[in-house]
């Protein structure tokens with residue numbers, strides 16, 4: 059049975075509290091929305107802690123992100139929600155947060171795209187990294203365009219992460235998977251580096267999605283996720299001229315601000 063607007067308001071309040079308790083949002087960070095019908099979105103307002111929301115704080119916007127009702131102001135990140143709903147008719151809820159480990163990867167310029175854990179391969183495939191875009195401007199969403207059709211969660215460079223699904227709890231779970239995966243990847247790196255699954259095993263996991271009733275548009279493609287065969291071989295020998303070597307060193311020193 060379809061939930062009432064009141065129930066959906068309560069769902070957002072509950073997910074906001076969970077995200078706050080998990081430490082994924084500081085101060086007034088993060089935002090959430092739910093597609094109410096063909097014309098309206100229920101969304102969190104700006105300037106409020108999402109851990110202390112009241113159902114009446116939520117606002118209603120149209121599918122262009124223009125506020126229709128509610129006392130508080132719309133978030134400047136609404137454009138991201140609107141774009142996801144426009145590109146993905148199957149999506150009914152969007153959750154955006156700044157979970158610290160996943161955001162650490164996003165800040166280091168690293169996607170979570172290695173085939174390491176069966177659950178992550180089955181549920182998300184991989185988590186790409188969208189280019190940085192200034193919040194509150196059209197640039198925020200530009201980097202997401204190539205990924206929205208194919209992925210259900212992504213990192214946003216120097217910013218955070220976004221996850222979306224058929225309902226808000228599922229979107230929250232996807233965000234939880236992203237942060238959990240980021241933590242495990244980080245630990246694996248500290249312990250000598252993750253061991254990536256071979257392509258044949260990744261394919262088996264994708265094939266098992268039907269059995270687990272995982273509905274996702276994400277497909278197994280070269281590099282998403284990266285299988286063992288896609289990883290650079292550390293023992294591979296490369297050849298370069300002295301000039302090329304000096305150019306690489308110069309570039310590295312420049313990046314580090316040495317000169």
Ligand SMILES: [Zn+2]
Pocket residue numbers: 087088135154155156217218
């Ligand atoms: Zn944000």
